[in-house]
Amino acid sequence: MTGILRRFRTRPLRTRLALLVAAAVAVAVAAVAASCWFMVKVQLENQLDSSLRDTQVDKRYLTELYTYCRGTSQAPFRPYSGFTVQLVDSRGTACIAPSAAQLPVTSADLAVIGHEQADTLHWATAADGARMRVYTTPLRVSQGLGLPDTELALSLARPVSEVDRPLSTLAWVLLAVSGIGVLGAGAAGLWVARTGLRPVDQLTRAVEHVARTEDLTVRIPVEGEDEIARLSLSFNSMTASLASSRDRQSQLIADAGHELRTPLTSLRTNIELLARSEDTGRAIPPDDRRALMKSVKAQMTELASLIGDLQELSRPDAAGPGPLQVVALHDIVDTALERARLRGPELTIRADLTPWYVRAEPAALERAVVNVLDNAVKFSPPRGTIEIALREGELTVRDHGPGIPADELPHVFERFWRSPSARQLPGSGLGLSIVARTVQQAGGEITLRPAEDGDGTVAAIRLPGAPQPPPRL
Structure with missing residues (x-):
């Protein structure tokens, strides 16, 4: 059985569906055919029993049969309208017409003669081997027959073939119809x-095409609203x-390569100048050497910051933040302020x-706040002022810098996007993108807008939380 199931599973899906449909129809047709056959069988047997019970044998025929059995008549005897008629006396002696095969006398027949039961229906096999349905009932031959008062039983029988032949024909018809139905169903x-x-x-061809060519522009036409349509939409x-x-x-990758190229080029140039000085023996003036080393250090710092930002962005959005904790946003802002100063x-x-108090990943949230403050420090004019406020879950950071033009505001959270006026300043263009991602993962939102008086920019971060920490369980 296991081997059959294994081979079945290896078949194509359409073949398995066809076989399952054919099997289901075969079972249903077989059940209906069997029920029909048994109902017809019961009906025919009931009709046969009714015909035996309702048949009234002609008194003249009974008289002739009785006189033949007593030996007082030698005339050939005729059959009785398709029935086999047999007389049985109290000693169990049976008498039947010479043209019919004798029926066996059973204990049920003797019980009828002895008035132990009114009548009986049973199956019997005649002397010629034919299966018969026999009905036995008491008979007093003196009643209207002009014969001595004798206790007899009258057995009427009909061949079972009268039922078997139509049942056999019906079985073949049902078998043929079932076969045609199963084949048609298959x-x-x-x-x-x-x-x-x-x-x-x-869909399979489309998937195979994508796997073979990596062409992600393939689309499947969607028709209807069924499961196949949903699969196509998916x-x-x-x-x-x-x-x-x-x-x-x-x-x-292209933006990262572009951003990495600038500090790497500058770093390479500075290192080549230092190496050439060592190779040629021409010493670089101390002030210039200090400037070169300061530039190398700045480029290294920028590279480290850029690589850190790329690592942060390399984490998939679906992965979500790290373990969430209840943290004091005001404490995180306080720590970030120390670094900003x-x-x-x-x-x-x-x-x-x-x-x-908010629920967030502490390290990521602190990095986001630091990035916002760094932007404010970077764009503030010398000896300028930065105003930070945290009220009812909204953190606002305002600088008094040049501000952001309205047409550039939609792009400030894009990766590697930098304002044309800020391209000469240090940075990778990833800071605000990281901030937006962290805030969204904590269930909040961030916006940048011009200050109301037009002097500088306001960064607003709103996070869900409460002014009191939740009680410990």
């Missing part, structure tokens, strides 16, 4: 399977997402922080 199942699985074949959405992901990946010692930084 053919219909195969046709339905081929028709129903045609969209699946299209495939189209998947290929569109893959194509978009590949385009973003290609763009990220170190990077802009000449700037005035004013902070007004009220307690606010």
Whole structure:
């Protein structure tokens, strides 16, 4: 059985569907045919029993049969209208017409003669081997027959072949009809399977084409709203997402290469100058050497920052943030402020922080806040002022720099995007992209807008939380 199931599973899907449909129809047809055959059999047997019970044998025929059995008549005896008529006395002696095969006398027949039961129906095999249905009932031959008062039993029998022949014919008819039905069901199942699985074949060919050519522009036509249509829609959405992901990946690699090229070129130039000085023996003036070393250090720092940003962005969005914890946003802002003051010692930084607790990844959230403050430090004018406020879950950071033009605001959160006015400043163009991703993963939102008085830019981060930490369980 296991081997049959294994071979069945190796068949094509349409073949399995056709076989399953044919098997289901075969079982249903077999059940219906068997039920029909048994119902007809019971009906025919009941009709046969009724005909035996309802038959009234002619008194003259009984008289002639009795006189023949007593030996007082030698005339040849005729059959009685398709019935076999047999008389049985109390000693179990049977008398039957010479043209009929004798029936066996059973205990049920003797019980009828002895008035132990009113009548009986049973199966019997005649002397010639024919199967008979026998009905036995008491008979007093003195009643209207002009014969001595004698206890007899009258047995009427008809051959079972009267039932078996139509049943056999019916069985062959049902078998033929069932066979035709099963074959038709198998053919219909195969046709339905081929028709129903045609969209699946299209999907299979499309998947094979994508696997072979890596062509993600393939789309499957969607018809209707059934499961196949949903599968086609899912495939189209998947290929569109893959194509978009590949385009973003290609763009990220190109942008990363472009951003890496500038510091690497500058770093290479500075190192070549230092190496040439060593090779030629021409010493570089101390001030120039210090400037070169400072430039090398700055380029190394920029490369390290860029690589860190790329590592942060390399984490898939689907992976989600790390372990979430309840953290004090005001404490994180306080820590980030210390770093911001170190990077802009000449700037005035004013902070007004009220307690606010959020659920987020602490390290990622701190990095996001630091990036926002770094931007404010970077674009603030010398001896400028930065104003930070945290009220009811909204952190606002305002600088008094040149601001962001309205046509550039939609692009500030894109990877590697940098304002034309900021291309000469250090940075990779990834900071705000990382900030937006971290804030969204924490369930919040970030916006950049011009200050109300037109002087500088306001970065606003809103995170869901509460002014008090949740109680510990």
